[in-house]
Amino acid sequence: MKIVVPKPFMYKAKTRAVLLLHGFTGNTIDVKMLGRYLQEYGYTCHAPLYRxxxxxxxRLIQTGPEDWWRDAVDGYDHLTSEGYEEIAVIGISLGGTFALKLASFLKVKAVVSICAPVLAKDIEGLxxxxxxxxxxxxxxxxxxxGQIRVEMKDFTNMPVASLQDLQQLISQVKNSLKAIASPVFVLQGRLxxxxxxESADIIFNTVNVENKLIRWYEDSGHIITLGKERQxxxxxxxxxxxxxxxxxxxxxxDNHE
Known part of the structure; x- marks a missing residue:
């Protein structure tokens, strides 16, 4: 069976640009419909795919948080290299954590954090x-x-050293929230x-900006960009x-279209 691998995308519109960042073990499909929607309203949207x-x-367990973070930064750099001067960053799950980290030291128009962790989950959960x-x-x-059981037995025995690095990265972002100077919108599924x-409340209460909002989605879980309240x-x-x-x-x- 031929597997169609998700790819990065660039949906061009006007000069307002948005960097879309997916989550850990996710891919660009997590933010694809959101990107298409925003494009219809004049926002150029770019989403990188983490290594x-x-x-x-x-291949996933051969990479780590530094690789994925580098891909997120490269996504921002790609937009600037295309001539976009005003860039909002939107991320879901780990992508939201990356979005907050970007906003703590780069010039961003705003940051939208969707179900992002700033508290590290336990290693077993990861x-x-x-x-x-x-x-x-x-x-x-x-x-x-049967084949899956055999392969998973071998896979489970493989070390995943990057998970501790991931925990550390998430904790570091929590400590850098007060450095964010851009408007912040926090979205979180109640389920x-x-x-x-808990991370959603910490983000909203810690960022030291006047323009900040938080919105809860009562019937949504984690990947709310694909859930029942996605619209x-x-x-x-x-x-x-x-x-x-x-x-x-x-x-x-029009030069950006």
Missing amino acids: GHGADPD YRRVNDYAEGYKKFEGKSD DHPVYR QVYEDVRMFLDSLEWKRQSESD
Whole structure:
């Protein structure tokens, strides 16, 4: 069976740019519909794909948080190299953590944090996340249950040294929240894991900016950009972006289409 690997995307519109960042063990599909929606309202949207993600799980465990972070920064640099001067950063899950980290030391128009952790989950929980990803990918490949059991036994024995590094990165972002000077919008699913719910409150209460909002989605879990309330999520994000003081768009913006 041929596997179609998710890819980075660039949806061009006007001079207002948005960097979209997916989560750990996720891929650009997590933010694809949001990107298309924002493009319709004049926002250029770019989403990088982190190394090792969206492909064979053996490749995932050969990469680590520094690789994924570098890909997020490269996504920002790609937009600036394309001539975009005003960039909002939107991330879901670990992508939201990366978005907050970017906003703590780079010039961003705003940061939108969606179900982002700033409290590290336990190693066992992260390890299960990797195993679930591996098992799901093997099912997607069309492998039999027996073959998957054999392969997962070998996969489970593989070390995942990067998980402790991931915990450390998340903790570091929590400590840098007060350095953010851009407007902040926090979105959180009420049915999500307690770590993410508590993180949402910490982010909102810690960032030291006047323009900050938090919104809870009562019927949503973790990947709310794909959940039952996704349309409301898209509209809320767009209205927040529209409320910012962007540079006046002109006819010269057509060069970005």
